[in-house]
Amino acid sequence: MITVTRSIHLADSEIQLSFIRASGPGGQNVNKLSSAVQLRFDVANSPSLPEAVKARLIPLAGQRLTNDGVLVITAQTQRSQERNKAEAIERLVALIRAAAKPPVPRRPTKPTKGSKQRRMDGKARRGAVKSLRSSKPGLD
DSSP: OEEOSSSOEEOGGGEEEEEEOOOSSOGGGGGTOOOEEEEEEESTTOSSSOHHHHHHHHHHHGGGBOTTSEEEEEEOSSSSHHHHHHHHHHHHHHHHHHHHSOOOOOOOOOOOHHHHHHHHHHHHHHHHHHHHHSOOTTOO
16 A cells, blocks of 8 residues: 555555666666566556546646556666665655645736836837837938
8 A cells, every 4th residue: 555645545456567677777787687667557547546636647647648548657767676666656656746736726916007107118118219220211
């Protein structure tokens, strides 16, 4: 059981881990051992996630989400299989925690009178500069 937040807990059966050969550091073992971890989590069919969290998680996942709604996280930065596994699970938990936070509602604001006045003064100044640049016919 993986605890994400107080109310969200993922069962171990919801996560599929597969071990693949990693590129990068590893020395002589890089061609012999499968130290990289590929974690798969079915977001669309997960009973642990509320619908609101699923809806926010899908855009957060981006390219890591397949067409079937499966989130794929690959961890291969560490040399050890165990550390890559821990890193992949931690990245999944961080992603779900980010999706669990509801977005802060936007409060519409209006520009102040001073900011409107400064904007109009800037426009007038810019217009004056442009009018001085133009060549007036007949003044040569």
